[in-house]
Amino acid sequence: MRKLLHFIFLCWAAGAHAGTIRVTVYTIGETPVPGAIVTLQGVHPPSMAIHMVADSAARVAFHPAQDGEYTITAAAFGTGIANSGPFVWHGRDTAITLMLPSNTRELAGVTITANKPLVEADGDKIIYNAGSDPSLAGLSAAEALARTPFVSVDGEGHVQLKGKGGFLIMLNGKQTSMFANNPGEVLKAFPATIISKIEINTQPSAKYEGEGINGIINIITKKKVAGYNAHTSLTYNSIGQVNPNMAFNLKYGKLGITSFVYFANSMNFHAHGEQVYTPLISAPFAERRTLDTTTTNGYMAGGNLEVAYDIDSLRTLSLYGRLAAGGKTLEQQSLIRSYSTAHDLLQQSRLTSEDESHTPSGEAGFDYQQRFRQPGRSLFMGVNVQTSGQKKILQSGQVYTTEEERLLRNQYRGSNTQTCIQADYALPIHPSFILEMGAKAIFRQVGAVYASQIKDLDADQYHPDLANDDELTYSQNVGALYSMGTWKIKRGGITVKTGGRLEKTNIQGHFIRKKTDVTQDYYSFLPSFSITKNWASGRYLTLQYSRTLTRPGLSFLNPYTDNRDPLLISRGNEHLHPEFTNNGEVSFSNFNDKFSYTLALSGALTQGSIQRYIRFDEATGVSTQTYSNIGRSQVAGVSGYLSANPAKQLSATLNFNCYYAAISSTADASEKHRGLYGSLSTAVTYLPSEKWMLFSNVNYTRPPVQLQGRSGDFLFYNIGAGYWLYKKKLRLTVAMLNFMNKYWQVNDRFESPLVRQQNTSFRDVRSLSIGLRFSFGKLNENTSRKRGVKIDDRNQDPQ
Secondary structure, three states: OHHHHHHHHHHHHHHHHOOOOEEEEEOOOEEEEOEEEEEEEEEEOOOEEEEEEEOOOOOOEEEEOOOEEEEEEEEEOOOOOOEEOOEEOOOOOOEEEEEEEOOOOOOOOOEEEEEOOOOEEOOOEEEOHEEEHHHHOOHHHHHHHOOOOOOOOOOOEEEEEOOOOOOEEEEEEOOHHOOOHHHHHHHHHHHHHEEEEEEOOOOOOOOOOOHOOEEEEEEEEOOOOEEEEEEEEEEOOOOEEEEEEEEEEEEEEOOOEEEEEEEEEEEEEEEEEEEEEEEOOOOOOOOOEEEEEEEEEEEEEEEEEEEEEEEEEEEEEEEEEEOOOOOEEEEEEEEEEEEEEOOOOEEEEEEEEEEEEEEEEEEEEEEEEEEEOOOEEEEEEEEEEEEEEEEEEEEEEEEEEEOOOOEEEEEEEEEEEEEEEEEEEEEEEEEEEEEEEOOOEEEEEEEEEEEEEOOOOOOOOEEOOHHHHEOOOOOOOOEEEEEEEEEEEEEOOEEEEEEEEEEEEEEEEEEEEEEEEEEEEEEEEEEEEEEEEEEOOOOEEEEEEEEEEEOHHHHHHHHOOOEEOEEEEEEEEOOOOOEEEEEHHHEEEEEOOOEEEEEEEEEEEEEEEEEEEEEEEEOOOEEEEEEEEEEEEEEEEEEEEEEEEEEEEEEEEEEEEEEEEEEOOOOOOOEEEEEEEEEEEEEEEEEOOEEEEEEEEEEEEEEEOEEOEEEEOOOEEEEEEEEEEOOOEEEEEEEOOOOOEEEEEEEEEEOOOOOOEEEEEEEOOOEEEEEEEEEEEEEEOOOOOOOOOOOEEOOOOOO
């Protein structure tokens, strides 16, 4: 019986690792070398060498007993030795070509190719191999992300991970600030053809806990060795959006240059809508209605440049910089009416406003990376400086039927400078255990100057509004230490990753005119744990836990008061504290060439979450909107991804997220809100020939539940075709967007115990999009080496 069980186990093990490593041996002149001695050596975990003799076709076939890291060498009489170098084998059929030099002073060439599935897993990461997807040719990074597990992209370029915001977008392991403010426009300009893979981590380890709450999207560009290439594109749609961009890469010897320039312009974008405010208690009016017509013009532009120098095969130095600018002008005409309980008109006025803003920014830094001959051992050091500014001018005039006037001019200037110093070190303690540790220091300096002027008649002179006039200096210094261990049990296919991050935060803020201070000083400990079980058949089971932190960004902290409408005021809150969230997730995945799926169940508990809320003054009828740490949020949900490739020419993906949220107020126990939210997105591509591509995308988003309400849902869909011209260097793309709806109606609803706010807006959505993308040059390795310093741990945008 014992021998029978042993035999069954050996048969199961042999079937679990049915993949083959096939090696072909040539000389530099591409002449086959029968009789060459080929050796397979296990590196991690270590194993005995296997020697084989190449057959008459100069081929050998190895059948390793388990996944792992291997090297292959080949030698023959009268030639030198060719070595593949270490590579990771995942049990799939793999082809390797070794080129034997004529003498030992010549370098050997190695080519390794494997049949990669479009989607696979590696520990706690899910990987979309964009470089293996032929349907992405001529498309953008935004379209590549739309096919990535758990990622959805709507028609305006807004990106969500598992139906939520608050995540990091990295480029080659670095969170560049070009994705910080409006990633959608940049991703639409970024060419998908230079992307090798996209890594998704929905529960970041302690290494990243201070920088993101909902996950990490890491875009890895293709590896190249010599030459140059360039990609340029132009997209225009009929509702006034223009997006030209260009990417250029050069590799010459040890020097590599990577550059990217983009521009996005939105011209005369129109919207209209109605706002209804209804007091739920006795107030100076029973209902207030506002009819709005809005015209928006805006632009974004920027450029990135990186220079990388390979000191030797193990050390690389990268210098990089970025310059960007953006601006927007919003003109709004409003008709405001107030009614009594008998629906008699109490007051009517016309409000005209022009809101102009400019946001210049820049970034500079350097990285030093060193690998060691010991596999898995590495050192990274980097310095990154980011700076941004904001200038905002608001002019408004309100004229009442009684011929009274109220004219306002508000000005705001803000600056934000961040400096980060980071060092990471990874050390393999054992072939199955790697220890990572690191330190990081962040220094933030924020300044804000805001001034308000007001007058009652057009002919009068403006005089200061001292209640909305001050200057703020704000500093935030963060020091962090982290340690993380990864333990791989190869025989059981189990990977365990655990770690912790300790942060010290000090905040000093001072209002110069009001002579008031803001002070915070606290420690944070952020643990993380994950365990993954993988089977050779491509199935994965993962259990994860993490505690995350999100600090409020300048959009929440800004004390500037927008009082263009005297009865509807909004402002930030400089006294906000960070959010702490406990996250848990269990997921099951199955990946193969034809059909892949992932299903995840998750839950999150947040104490002191930042919530938007409305205060209402029943005596004056003034509503004030601001933010506070008054939320207790419990969220549970399911996320899923399906990918089907029934034929070589046809591919389809589906992402869905559905969450149930229960939010209560710690300031008022009677305030509670529960509800469902989530998203659904699909992407279908068909390649009827080498030149033609047909595609369609659908995205539906229902925004998250908030304490006092929620924003309205949004639907985007398109259908289009692409055609290759000029020897497959020029791609023409034509698409119809939301062709069944000229306008999309968005319904926002918020309600406090004292007042209800309902907003209905109509936006132009039907459009025709035309795009051209031209590629030229030949480059065979990515010039970008920077890993970079990740420094964005803030909640940027109010929801």
